Amino acid sequence: MNTLTVSVVTPDGQVLENDYQMLSCKAEGGELGILPGHIPLVAPLTINAVRLKREDNGEDLVAVNGGFLEVRPDKVTILAQSAEVANDIDVERAERAKERAAQLLESNNPEVDVERAKLALSRAMNRLNVAQR
Incomplete structure (x- = not known):
């Protein structure tokens, strides 16, 4: 084939x-x-x-x-x-990254770069989704 x-x-x-x-x-x-x-x-x-x-x-x-x-x-x-x-994804590290990004987004701190935090959350979620399949 x-x-x-x-x-x-x-x-x-x-x-x-x-x-x-x-x-x-x-x-x-x-x-x-x-x-x-x-x-x-x-x-x-x-x-x-x-x-x-x-x-x-x-x-x-x-x-x-x-x-x-x-x-x-x-x-x-x-x-x-x-x-x-x-198989190479460190799930614990991805979970920590997800939590950090979520906390930044929930903080309502005007100094937080919201777009950067959203991208970090998306990357962490992607890694977790791939690792769990």
């Missing part, structure tokens, strides 16, 4: 590279499903999970916190600000 090589890269280095049957992710323009032979494409990604269908019909999940997706017919590269494979 046809596969495509998926590579997830962050400023800290490569997070994942493997062959998959399909990739599903959420770009700023909506949900994307990528199969081998897909037309070339570049799209900005949102904070969300990337689902990767393996040849054994299993699924790998990667928590991606923004970045870009580059699609070529036989390879997909995700350049992300940060990304974690589900």
Whole structure:
């Protein structure tokens, strides 16, 4: 069966590279499903999970916190600000980040950067959702 090589890269280095049957992710323009032979494409990604269908019909999940997706017919590269494979996520750390962000948003402190706190909460929730699947 046809596969495509998926590579997830962050400023800290490569997070994942493997062959998959399909990739599903959420770009700023909506949900994307990528199969081998897909037309070339570049799209900005949102904070969300990337689902990767393996040849054994299993699924790998990667928590991606923004970045870009580059699609070529036989390879997909995700350049992300940060990304974690589900098994590598420190759930306790993500819970603490979620609590901190929620407390900042609830504080009503005028010195709190609300947008930054909302992004931190979204990243923490994404990591927790991926880790729990």
